[in-house]
Amino acid sequence: MTAATATGFEPGPASTRTGRLRSGFAGRLLLAQALVLVAGALTTWLVASAAGPSIFHDHLERAGVGHTTSETRHVEEAFASALLVSLSVALLAAVTAALGVSWYFSRRVQRSISPVTAAASQVAAGRYDARVPDPGLGGEFASLTRTFNALAERLGAVETTRRKMLADLAHEMRTPLATIDAHLEAVEDGVRELDETTLGVLRASTRRLRRLAEDVSAISHAEEGRLDIDPQPVDPASLVEGAAGAARGRYASKGVRLETSIHTHDPVLADTDRIGQVLTNLLDNALRHTPPEGTVTLTCSRIDRWVQYTVADTGAGIAGEHLGRLFDRFYRVDTARDRNHGGSGIGLSIAKALVEAHGGSISVDSSGVDRGATFTVRLPVANT
Template sequence: MIWSRLSLTGKLFSAVLFPVVLVVVLMVGALTYNMRNGFGQYLLETELHQLERLARGLAEHPEAAEGWPSLREFGAWIATVETYAARTPARPALPDMPPRGRPPGPPRPMRLPDRLALIAPDGKILAGRASGTAFADLPVDLPAGTAATLRLFGREEPSSGPGQLFLSRQLRSILLIAGISVAVASIVAFLTARQFLRPIHEVASHVTRLAKGDLRSRLKPRMNDELGRLMADQNALAESLQASRLRERQWVSDTSHELKTPLAVLQAEIEALQDGVRSATPATLDAMHGAVRRLSGLVDDLRLLASGDEGRLNLDLVRMDLSRVVEEACTSLQRSRLLQGLELQVATDPVVIVSADTRRMRQVLDNLLDNARRYTDAPGRIEVTCRRVGPRAEVIIQDTAPCPDAHGLATLFDRFSRSETSRSRDFGGSGLGLAICRSLLAAQGGTIEAAPSELGGLRLAFHLPLAEDEDD
C-alpha cells in the first residue's frame, strides 16, 4: 500500500492537504453545477419574457386576423421577431439625475430560426421552422379567440454568444481560485509538516546518539505541548542512563576493590606456603579460611543484590508475627555477647501480622541490628520498637552516637557507600548490608529510610503492609 511506504512527512503532508483538496473539489463542483443551472434558469426566464412580448406583438399585428400571411417569408418572420422580442418597457426617468453616457440597450433578441414557430390551431406552421423538442407553448389570443400558438423549441447545441462567454469566464475564474487555494494549502501543509516533524527528528537524532554511547547529549525543549514533554522525558532518560553508567562503573570499581582484599590475603598465604616461608599451621589455615569465607560471603551478597535487581528473588511469603521475629533477633544478639558496653532495649506490640518471608525478614533484622552494634560507641544504647501504624507495620532501630553526616545519610543504602565501606574495613563488613536490606524489603512491598536519631546516633525505620485481615 502506498500509504505504508510514505515517510512521516509525506503522511502528515497528505493528511493536511487531502481534506483541503477534497473541500475545494466539492466546492468547485457545487458552484459549477449551481451556476450552470442558475444561468440556464436565467436564460429560460429571459426567453419566456421575450416570448410573451412577441405573443403580444403578434396579437397587435395588422395581419393577425388574416393569419399573418406576410410572415410566411422567413426574412419577414425574423424581422418581426427581432422587432417585438427586443422591445422593453420604458423606464421612468429619475428626477434631478442628468443622463451619463449611453443608456444600456435592450437584451440581445433570440436567434430563433430553428427554435421558434407560429402554429395554427389545426397544426399548420404559419411562420418559422419547427426543429427539435417543444419546450414551451404560448397562445396568441385575439378578441375572437386563440388564433395561433407560439412554440419554443429547446436547444440542441450548447448555448453560445455573450451568455456562454460569461459562463465560461466565471468557470475559469472559479478554477483559477481553486488552483490558487490548492497551491496555498500545499505550501501550508508542507510548512506545517516540516515544523511539526522537526522536534521528532531531533528526538530521533538524540536517540541515535544515546545508542552510540553519547549519554551527555541533551535536547532543548522549546514547546509546552506533547512533543515538549517527550523531549523532557528523553532528557530524563538520558540522565537516568548516564547515572546508571556511573553507578555501574562505581559498582565494578568497588566490587573489584572489595574482592581484592581477601584474594590478596589468600595469594600471600599460598605464596608463603609455596616459598617455605610459612608452614601449614592452624593459624595459617585459619587465616586462609577466613579470607575464603569473606570472599564467599561477598559473592553471596552480590548474587542476592543482582537477583533483587532482576526481580528473581525466591520469596516464601507467609503470614507471620513480625513482633515475634523482632524479639527473636534481639534475643539472639543479646546471647551472642557481642553487645560489649551497649544496652539493648526492645518494645513491641503484642501481635503484628504481616505477609513476608520469615527467613528473609530475619536476615533484614540481623543486618540492621549488626549495623547498629558495629557503629555505636560504647557505652551506648540501642532501642528497637515494633508496632502497628495505620495499615502498616513499623520497625524502628535507633542508637546513640555517632551519627553519619548528611552525605553519609544520603548514600547509606548505596552499595559500597563510602561511609559504610570505610567502617566495614574496620569492622569486617562487606559494605552491602543496608543495600541488601533495602532490596529485600522492596521485594516484599516494604520501604526503609534513615534519619538522625533522637539518641544522637542513627535511626533506621522500615515499614511493611499489614496482612489483609489485619488492616481493620
C-alpha cells in the first residue's frame, strides 16, 4: 500500500490534474473578476446616466444664458448623449483592459499553483524528493513554497529513518532468533542435550529479544510524547546513589571501578524512575566500553540553573566523526564490538528522549579513541 492509498488519495495522471486546475481554479477566478468588473461598470453607468443630466441642468440654469425651451432641451439631450456614449466607451475599454490583466494574473497564479499540486501528489505517492520553486509572487507564496519543501524534506527524512529502523530491527532480531533456532534444532536432532548450558544460551537470546522489544517500545513512546513522566523536586544525590547502587554488582563482576562524586544537594526537577533509567543506561554503556581495571565516575554538580550529571569513563573513547550521531537509533561506533557487548543501539536514544522530555539536554565528548568518553546530562533545578 502506498502513502497515497493509505490516506485515501489517488493522485491520478499529472496532465489530468493540471487540466482540472486550469479549467477549474483559473476559470472560476477569471469569471469572478469579470463579474466584479461588469457589476462595477453597470453601477457607474446607471449612476452617471441618472445623476449627470440633472447636475448639468442645474448648472445650465445657474449660468443664466438665455435659451429657448427647445434650445435648452436640445443642449441637455446632447450632453446626456455625449456623456453616455463616452462613458460607455470608456467603461468598455476599462473592463476589457481589466479582464486582460485579470486573465494574465489568473494564468500566473494557476502556473504557480500547478507545481504545488503536482509536487503534493508526488509526496502523497511516496516520492519525497519533490520540490517547488519560488514562483516570484511575493512573500506569502515564497513562504508557502519554503514550508512545503521543508515538509517534503522532513517526510523524506522520517521515511528514511523508518526504513533504516526496520532494517536494523530485523538485523538485531536475526542473531538471537538464529541462535534459538540452531540450539532447538540441535536438541531435536540429539546433537545437544537440553542441559543448563543450552538453557542458558536460549534464555540469553530471549532476554536479548525482550530487551530489544522494550527498548523499541520506549523510544517510540518517548518520540511520540506518550511517556508517563511526573517530574518532582528530588535530591540529586539520591538519583546518583540509586543508579550506582544498582550497577555496582555488574561493575564488580567485570572488574571495573565505579566511583561517585556529589557536589550539590539542590533539588532537581525529575521523575525518579525515568532519570534513574537514563543514568542506568549511561552507566551500562560506559561499562560495555571500559576494560577491566578501568574506572567510571558518576558526578553530580550545580551549573547555573541546571543540575548536571556526568558519566566519565577511561574506556575505548569515541572518534570525532561519530560524536554527532551517537544518539541516533541503532547507531553504533563499532557495530561488531557493540553487538557482542549486548547493546541494542537504542539505549542512548532512549536517554536523549527522556532527558529532553524533562526539559533538559544530553551531550557527549571524547578526546578520541582509547581516551575515554564523558556523557553530560543537564536537568532544571526545581523552583523552591
